[in-house]
Amino acid sequence: MTEPRKPAATGHGYHLAVMADEIAEYLMIDPAGTYVDATMGGGGHAARIVSMLGEHGALIGLDRDSEAVQRNRATFADDKRVRVEQAEFSRLGEFVPVDSAAGALFDLGVSSRQLDARERGFSFQPGTALDMRMGSQGATAADLLGSWDEWELSSVFRRNADIIEARRLARLILQAVESGAEMNSDLLRKAVEKLPGVRGDNRNQLLARVFQAIRMEVNDEMGQVESGLKAAVAALRKGGRICVLSYHSVEDRKVKETFAEFEKECVCPERQPVCNCGRNHRKLIKILRKPGLPTDAETGRNPRARSAKLRVMERV
Ligand SMILES: C[S@@+](CC[C@H](N)C(=O)[O-])C[C@H]1O[C@@H](n2cnc3c(N)ncnc32)[C@H](O)[C@@H]1O
Structure with missing residues (x-):
């Protein structure tokens, strides 16, 4: 039997996990389920998910950044329920079978660690070479x-x-x-x-x-978001949830548009006068009607949470 885990570390020093309480509440529908953390980063959300898993639960974590992957492999080395892969999340389908996952989390963009580490070339600091690759x-x-x-x-x-x-x-x-x-x-x-x-x-x-x-x-971020979310929807089982944190309007628009395609009942061409598709194509419903926002207490503690928006959907 696996030892009960300590409550989540938040990845302090590397990256503070944003809206971790809200995500835990919406995502964790079944302690025995398989969850996907598509953007492990500092592992704060991952630790929270793992702390809520039962003995038969599992977490498949992805990140395209080898440093984040190494860190998470070390953190979860003793926990057989956790598997960490270095991959872009557009490849999620290679690691998670169709209709199998109870939940998937996407915490988009870059981590604080990536932003702050000068050699990664994301920083405004004078003289920083322009690299900006997450991988x-x-x-x-x-x-x-x-x-x-x-x-x-x-x-x-x-x-x-x-x-x-x-x-x-x-x-x-x-x-x-x-x-x-x-x-x-x-x-x-x-x-x-x-x-x-x-x-x-x-x-x-x-x-x-x-x-x-x-x-x-x-980093082809918008292409990744579209194909990653599509792959995650295919991986979710009925009743499974998907949580996405975005940090600016262009990112959030892409998330909203990608989900909107899965909310449609009818997939007939727009100009077709009569529906003949059966009107039974809806794959997702909204769990939050409007995106969730961090509390003032959280943005006080972590200014990088200020622009966060959380969208939560459920597979039907
Ligand atoms: C905001 S951080 C995630 C922080 C994490 N939730 C935590 O608790 O520490 C975003 C992470 O996603 C990774 N990432 C961004 N786009 C990705 C993609 N297309 N595929 C895989 N990983 C990606 C980045 O390398 C970064 O480590």
Whole structure:
């Protein structure tokens, strides 16, 4: 018999798990069920899930970041109910059989550890090389900035971060790239500083959105969200729950749109006058009508929780 676990560690120092109480409440419908943590990160949510599992329960954890995977393998080394895989969550179906999971959690974006570790290249700190890969494969931010033209870069800014000054900003950045400026955080900061009329806090917010837009492209974040959520819905058994934490409007929109497809009863083409599909295609219902938000107490403790939105759905 497996020893009862201590209550969840929250991954302090690496990443503080966001809305962990709410997620535990909505996700953990069956102690004997199999759960998927698609974004293990510092393992805070994973520890909470494991603390609520019975002897026959299981957790399959994924992360694309090898450092996060190593950390979680070490944390859960003695617990046979936990399996940790290094993989993008779009590959979730390779690890979790169809119709088998009682719950799946997606805590999107980057961890505090990834943001703070200078060598990972997500940070605004002066002189940070532009890497931004959550894993270790594929093109870095610097590679992509060296390959995009003005139209491509401005579409990245519009698509991923709703940046209005996208065209002018893209031109300023690519001028700096072409002049041979070093590919680091200073290049992006200086380009933002050159934009007329952007000052103080607005400048910092814009810089954050520039980083966000490029990071999302480097990691194909929107493609991953769509295919990851679809794979998770296929993996859920009836009554199984899916919880998704998103941290900005573009991410949340993608989650909402992907779920909306699974909420439709009718899948006939829009222009077809009469339904002949049987109107029985709904796979998900909302458990929360509006996205859940963190409490003031939580955002006081953890400012990075401020922008979090929690969506919870159930497989029908
Ligand atoms: C916000 S953190 C998760 C924090 C975690 N819930 C905790 O309690 O510490 C997001 C994690 O998801 C991982 N990640 C992001 N996109 C991913 C993807 N497409 N596939 C697998 N892992 C991903 C990141 O590497 C990062 O470790």
